[in-house]
Amino acid sequence: MANETITDDIVRDFFKENKLYQDGKIIIERQSTKNKKIDKLLKNASKNGDGKGYPDILIQYKENPELLVVIENKAESKNHGENKNKHSKYAIDGVLLYSAFLSKEYDVLSIAISGETIETLKVSHFLQLKNTSEAYSIFNDDKLLDLEDYQKGFETDERKFNQDFQELLKYSKILNDSLHNLKVKEHERSLFISGALIALADKAFCSSYKLKSPNSLAKLLISTIEEKLNTVQNKPVVVDVISSYSFITTHTILSKEDGALKNIVEEIDEKINNFIQTYKYYDVLGQFYIEFLRYANNDNSLGIVLTPPHITEIFTEIANINKDSIVLDTCTGTGGFLISSMRKMIKDASGDSAKEYKIKDEQIIGVEMQHDIFSLVCSNMYIHGDGRSNLIKGKCFDTDVKNIVAKYKPNTGFLNPPYKTSKNDDAEFKFILNNLEQLEKGSLCVAIIPTSCVLADKGEDLNLKKMILKNHTLEAVFSMPTELFYNSKVAVATCVIVLKAKEKHPSNYKTYFALWRDDGFTKIKNLGRVDYNNKWNKIKEYWLNNYKNKDEITGHSVKKVITYKDEWIAENYIKVDYSTIRKEDFEIFIFKHVGNLFILRKIDVIGKKCKKEAVVTLKEKEFKYFNLIGENGIFNIEKGERLNKNERVKGNTPFLTSTALNYGISNFIDYDVFIDEKSINKNKITIDMLSNVFYH
Incomplete structure (x- = not known):
């Protein structure tokens, strides 16, 4: 006769043999709990619906108290599967019942088990995150795993990451307000955070900073930053990087007001440092920088457009990054591409510590010109396990910089070049050509640039397109989401361009074009544009599979022979x-x-x-x-007129700009101030720079 106690004993003994249990790092309880909070949550969790109920086995991690492992066992496999609300009969129903109660305060890993021998156990895993109503399947293995594997799987789960990242974004708003109240300037806020995180990596600092006076703590913070940065792989950091942090010691509030500096450092440790330790090689500082610039950069005067992390991640997939890649980013910014590359390369190294050291020491190269940003990327790379050893301060076009880069022989290029805002700025294609020239022959260069570059049919950009095809191969172009840089408060239509270095574009070669318009991200108040509904992973997989197979899919992708005179954009060719x-x-x-x-x-x-x-x-x-224009065309196409903000006088005439809201109407202006009959949209279809289309 089947006996559920046998199953309970098998499962409990399996986990008691685990090293974490033997080291005293976990608590295993059976059909009861001494934890008052858990006990209170289970007061109405009886499987029969009449009062308190307990799972067969409950596991708590002492070092991760927010995670609970809940196990429900059945002796016979016929009682394993879910059958809606029969909680006492089926293992899955029972364990998900407990999960529903406990997830009000915990992240719950639920395990349903059936069988009477370790070899024949049937196992199903579910994860229900705190304050959510859904438990979803996790771990494909139909077997029990080690407690270390459960913790690692939980920490690296995409939905868990999204939840934690959204909490981090919420905190970034709170932290920004706190730093604003402390009178820390916008451009210094990310540097301050990076400095605190560097210092918190030092045991001596952690054990003493709470006891220091404000002035002593400010000095200790600076000296710890200098010491940590100067001991990285025996390569001293540029002196003026340290000077970027000097404002902390002279700041009126941070260096003098009791508790101000100590409290904010303590908060950074709790909220940000824990996130970084859990999710390694992720450009957290870049995200905070974006958040702070939403206040400091309202007119985009700083010209900084930081690449969203999911895009830096997909770049590494496009370029097939592996442990032997040598990555060059000639417009480094906060280091997003380098950090994503380092994550993928180290993963591919599979625990080989010597290879990991070599990756950080020789295979990550970044060039950045702006002083504050260079200081930030040095700190950022240190926080993520160094990788900053080959950061070069200077212009990517300078011969001295090129000579340093040449020593490393990079075989992968990434960049998000500065977007041209005036006639005197360098064209985006110049930065791409510069990157290509420094790569080994046959290497891939992946860049994200304004769509206007690839549409060019005259002037400098057309000549640069010609130069690109003369010396390199245009492999692919992807049209990106129209609001990709929403978090940076930049409205520009962009595309990703993939080029093969130093191999002339063949005359009959078919370039791959695809519409990557919907990445699943949603605009959420106080969070910006985020993967709120967890769609990104599936979309990314779909995009990459089609690209790597060069699949032509109606409405999505096409292969086309092009010349420099053509428009390099998917919309021009896809039916x-x-x-x-x-x-x-x-x-x-x-x-x-x-x-x-x-x-x-x-x-x-x-x-x-x-x-x-x-x-x-x-x-x-x-x-x-139909032909849109021409002899038999059905439309007359006209270009709109630009009207700067200072020329807009309030009135009753709707004014159209690049916005998806209210049919493109951003405000109302006085018609008499700007009289131009062709600018008045009567019975017209308007298309703005972000491809928003409206009928007026």
Whole structure:
């Protein structure tokens, strides 16, 4: 006869043999708990619905008290599967019941087990994050794993990361307000955080900083930063990097007011340092920098556009980064590309410490010109396990810089070049050519640039396109989401361009073009643009699989022979998949249009009922291609006029800009101030620089 106690004993004994248990780092309880908070949460968790209930086995990690492992056992495999609300009969139903109660205060790893021998156990794993209503499957293994593996799997789970990252973004707003109240300047805030994180890596600093007076603590912070940065792989840091932190010792509040510096360092340790220790090789400082610049950089005068982390990550996949890659970023910024590369390279090293040392010492090269940013990237790379040894301060075009880079023989290039804002700025393609020239032949260079560059049909950019194809191969171009840089408060349409260095583009070569317009990210108040619904991983996999196989998919991707005179953009070549257009798409468009008319007070009543009762069905054969312009064209295409902010006088005429809201209407202006008949949108379709399309 089946005996559930046998299953309980097998599972408990399995975990008691684990090193974490033997070292006293976990607590295993059976059908009870001494933890008052857990006991309170389970007061109504009976599987029969009548009071308190306990799982068969409950495991707590002493060093990670926010995570609980809950186990429900059944002797027979027929009682393993879920069957909705039969909590006492099925292992999965039972364990998910406990998870629902405990997840109000904990992250819960639920394990459903059935069987009476260790060899025949059937095992299912679920993770329910704190304050969520959904438990989702985790771990593909149909077997028990070591407690270390469970903790590692939990810490590296994508949904857990997203939840923690969103909490970090919320904290960035709080921290920014705190630093603002302490009168720390915007451009110094990320440096301050980086300095605190460097110092917190020192045991002596951690054990003494809470006891110091404000002035003594400020001096200790600076001396610890200098000591830590100067002991990295026996390569001293540039002197003026240390000087970037000197403001801390002279700051009126931080260096004098009791508790101000101590409290903020303590908070950084708790909120940021813990995140970094859990999620290694992630550009956290870059994210804080973006957050702080949302306040300091309202007019984009600093010209800084930081690449979102999920894009730096996919760059490493596009370029097939491995442990032998030598990565060059000639426009380093806060180091996002270098950190993502280091993460992937070290993972590929599979624990080989000698190789990891070599990766950090010889295989990561960055060039940055701006002083504050250079100091930040040095600190950032140190925080992520060094990698800063080959950071070069200077212009990527300088001969001295090129000579240093040449010693390393880089075979992968990444960059997000400064975006041109005036006639005197260097064109984005110049930065790309500079990067390509420094790579080994056949190496891949991946860059993200404004779409306007690849559309160029005259002037400098056209000549640079010609130069690129003369010396290098255009492998692929991906059209990116229109609001990709929303968090940096930059409205620019961008594309990712992939080039093979020092191999002339063949005349009959087909370049791969794809629409990477929807990355699944959503705009959330106080968080910015984030992967709130956990869609990114699946989308990334779809994009990469199609790219690596060079799949041509209607409405998504195409291969095309191009010249320098052509537009290097997917939209120019990809045919619309009319089979995906639904009646609902037209209804949404109509509702938006009617809503726009209501906002403009053209109508005062909106009714749901359509005057025409007949049902309209859409068929693919009803669609065909038309010439937009030319002799038989159906449109006249005109370019709009630019109207600067200081020229806009309030009035009643709707003013259209690059916004997806309110049909592109950002405000209302006085028509008489800017009289130009072609600028008045009567019965026109408008398309802005971010590809938002509206009918007026």
